[in-house]
Amino acid sequence: MDRRNFIQKTAAFTGGLLVPKLLTASFPALPAKSRIVISHNASWSRSVGTVDSDSMLKVLDKAIQTYFQVDHVRQGWSKIVRPGEVIGLKVNCLSGHGATHTLLVQAVAERLQQAGIKENDIIVWDRLNSDLEDGGFRINYGKKGLRVFGNDAIGFDPYLQTFGQASSLVTKILTRVVDGVINLPLLKDHSIAGITMSLKNLFGAINNPNKYHLNTGDPYIADVNRLPAIYHKVRFTICDAAQAQYHGGPSFMPQWRWPFGALIVGRDRVAMDYTGWKIIEQKRAKMGFKSLKEEGREPTYISTAADASHALGTNDPQRIDVIRV
């Protein structure tokens, strides 16, 4: 190999290495002010059970258009995914009843397909197959339709990922199957962590969430969100807050649920959780419950996630732009 040849090959090789990095970097960085859109549906707020596929699509479209400030929905989705990618949808089915609406998954899947993602390249996933089934999803490993399966179906990557106090194995769905993840959590009170929403939903991506419920989940929830596979692949959050729960969570407790009637979307998971926390606190105060701090379970992991070592987003209300539509 002569000198010219060597340089050519080296350049090509280096270019190859850079491609994934450039692709990742081309997604817009977090803006100086984090935008959160709360997309309401008046009938959802009035009555439980009025969520249908039409209204779900409308609320979702309104949220995406407002968040990305675009005229057409597809323009918004093109800022989240690229045609030909494999996209994971992380739902929350842990509580069985009251899981992420299948209608929301259908709506997101429909819009993803219009944005150039093949139906079979959309992976709906959670911790266990049985959780997904309890949440109303049908397991599908086939070559047609949305693929739906849990971590137990595919297993965990054998290499420990570590950040701060967290050392975990990450699901192969994240490390080997999908190019990016759209997080579809719920908005709920949590008996240990205070609330569960965007950040905590990603406990479903690791093998040992049971080890991280000490000290109200702080710093573990923030640390887990900085594990490389999670940090680099989760692109956007669409929180299903059609119905939310202000007490007794994360278990399904119908007496403490209320029809909040909205989807809450954003890229900044910390700002999302800060916003969700305030919604829960307001509802608790209105219903005569103590604040989470008074109950010894203030979700301090949110501020930890915002600190300099985690830099996952902002919990400064001055830097969060909440848009209600």
Place this chain on the structure above:
Amino acid sequence: MDEHNQKPELYDLLPLTLQGLPLKRRRFLKTSALAGLGALSGTFWAMPANAGEGKKDDRKFIAEAAYYEKLQHKQVRCKLCPRHCVIDDRERGYCGVRENRNGTYYTLVYSRPCTYHVDPIEKKPLFHFLPATLAFSIATAGCNLNCKFCQNWQISQVTPEQVPSIYLPPDGVAEAAKKYHCPSIAYTYNEPTIFFEYMRDTARAGHEQGVKSVVISAAYIEQEPIRELAEEVDAIKVDLKAFSDTYYKDIVRGELKPVLDALVSIKKSGVWNEIVYLVVPTLNDSDQEIKGLVKWINQNLGPDVPIHFTRFYPQYLLKNLPPTPVSTLERCKAIADAEGLHYVYIGNVPGHPAESTYCPHCGKKIITRNGFVVSDIFIVNGRCKFCGTPIPGVWKE
């Protein structure tokens, strides 16, 4: 037929190399030597079982937990270990193997070992319990601690769904132990506290078939269950991880006091007990800590409890530290000897003279060990063959 009553197809599951019987002395020595070599090279791991199971198929593996209380709104509080996890419906405790299902608390690892192996009892290590015999050793997934140096973290730090496991009910374990000429069953590799019900029932099944039970535990367990367990088993080896709260909090994710309390309860019960102290360089090896430790043992448990100062090797989340220098282990032993403890061993250093047992009265070597291989035993009817001094331990099957 009730699945709990089905006989396990054990002969299909056990490796062929373990199917020739009986184990004669030559063969035993060969097996032990291989085991020793494996341990040295870091490859002597409990072998994983070979059948996966999902949550939908877990009915045969669940049993209601023995120690918990029901709370309001379908919550439960686990009372098996001092962590006292309060667990919501459909959630699990810190151990990852106990789940609240609609307000009732279940173990998910009853009859669900993920590893099984025939080990020399010296590997546990138990040096005063049926020396030169084999122990049929089992473990499930899960642990109620998270030690940064865990050598079995691939099974201890995962949930039952994450590792292949087999169905092996208590009488099946006892049957396997007998078949492979193991006078004891060992609950080991992970923390057996978390499969308490399975362990307790297996110990009972073993006794019905003339097989003893030994527990290899960190003893991070509540008082009531440890007392119950001590009545059911024949020996408990406790991994006392350190003699400081800080170490327990930062390195082990537990607490020291409940472990000391459990040791006192074990002593009171009369069940045979040995202690292992894994000496981790710079973290739990100071003179002051070792002096405090051996003084506490002498005062609370007496001088006859064997203590093994064991060599650490870098594992899991503590790969930044070197293996323990042998000189450090010898320093620890010297401190314990000076305190007046009678049986102080050095572990994980094959060939070291302090692997062997010496009569505290006449000083003669009464059990000769090299790695897991025992070559001479000079104990007759529980006494030193040379001077007749009683040697504490369990010497008869």
